[in-house]
Amino acid sequence: xxxxxxxxxxxxxxACALALLPIYSELxxxxxxxxxxxxxLIYAIAxxxxxxxxxxxGMMSFGHAAYLGIGGxxxxxxxxxxxxxGPLQWLIAAVVSALFALVIGALSLRTRGVYFIMxxxxxxxxxxxxxxxxxxYGGDDGLTIYRRSGFEPILDLSNRTQxxxxxxxxxxxxxxxxxxxxxxxxxxxxxxxxxxxGRMQAIGFPTYRYQLVCFAIAGTICGIAGALLANxxxxxxxxxxxxxxxxxxxxxxxxxGIGSLFGPLIGAVALLLLEEILSQxxxxxxxxxxxxxxxxxxxxxxxxxxxxxxxxx
Numbered sequence: 522x523x524x525x526x527x528x529x530x531x532x533x534x535x536a537c538a539l540a541l542l543p544i545y546s547e548l549x550x551x552x553x554x555x556x557x558x559x560x561x562l563i564y565a566i567a568x569x570x571x572x573x574x575x576x577x578x579g580m581m582s583f584g585h586a587a588y589l590g591i592g593g594x595x596x597x598x599x600x601x602x603x604x605x606x607g608p609l610q611w612l613i614a615a616v617v618s619a620l621f622a623l624v625i626g627a628l629s630l631r632t633r634g635v636y637f638i639m640x641x642x643x644x645x646x647x648x649x650x651x652x653x654x655x656x657x658y659g660g661d662d663g664l665t666i667y668r669r670s671g672f673e674p675i676l677d678l679s680n681r682t683q684x685x686x687x688x689x690x691x692x693x694x695x696x697x698x699x700x701x702x703x704x705x706x707x708x709x710x711x712x713x714x715x716x717x718x719g720r721m722q723a724i725g726f727p728t729y730r731y732q733l734v735c736f737a738i739a740g741t742i743c744g745i746a747g748a749l750l751a752n753x754x755x756x757x758x759x760x761x762x763x764x765x766x767x768x769x770x771x772x773x774x775x776x777x778g779i780g781s782l783f784g785p786l787i788g789a790v791a792l793l794l795l796e797e798i799l800s801q802x803x804x805x806x807x808x809x810x811x812x813x814x815x816x817x818x819x820x821x822x823x824x825x826x827x828x829x830x831x832x833x834x
Contacts, residue, residue: 666756
């Protein structure tokens with residue numbers, strides 16, 4: 522007789538809750554919960570892309586939020602210039618994010634350890650200061666987006682429910698894409714390079730190229746998340762790509778379970794829910810959240826996903 526594992530129950534429950542959330546919001550008249558979880562889904566997509574690098578590739582990128590900003594600014598700048606076609610906006614957001622990821626990867630992958638982390642951080646900060654200096658597009662004050670990406674008549678992104686399901690669908694697609702990638706020949710080489718890059722090179726695999734493509738895939742997914750975020754907030758600013766935002770994405774991945782398929786989703790839901798609940802209790806909510814995160818990291822080495830699997834050490 523098979524035993525239903527706690528992790529499977531939690532993932533299934535979470536999936537059903539997310540799928541039925543708009544119905545609850547409509548029946549209860551609670552529009553905030555739909556807006557809040559739309560934001561959760563968007564950050565979960567970004568966390569999934571970072572997990573591909575960190576969890577499966579062993580590449581500790583500390584500048585991942587740069588792709589959020591690039592995707593967001595692609596939407597904002599094009600909308601400001603009168604280009605409202607959704608397919609065109611999103612294509613440009615994905616392509617520019619991928620190209621930026623290739624540049625970052627091409628340089629950072631030639632280093633190791635703390636140097637790798639610092640180069641990814643430096644590129645993200647460079648993107649932050651470039652955005653801050655674009656006076657035509659708001660500079661430090663950011664850029665208001667007066668019209669969302671146009672996908673009519675297929676989709677109306679101004680409709681909260683349609684936009685929510687678009688985010689949910691793209692989250693499912695990103696998780697599935699990562700699943701297919703990491704279980705492919707390509708993904709096995711990337712994971713092998715994480716464990717022992719020298720050995721993978723010795724048996725004939727050009728690990729640099731594999732890791733560079735992995736960088737581009739992760740950057741593209743995160744760029745799409747940035748496009749979603751810009752449409753959701755109808756605003757984009759340099760703060761979206763500041764190093765603290767990259768840190769938040771890393772916390773989501775580690776909290777949920779680094780190197781696990783659903784860990785980033787669980788981590789995004791847990792972190793953003795904790796922030797929202799604690800901020801309603803006290804203005805000093807970070808003092809409570811910090812120790813809670815430390816306890817989880819200390820007693821659940823595999824994050825919440827690891828704890829549910831019974832792997833806590």
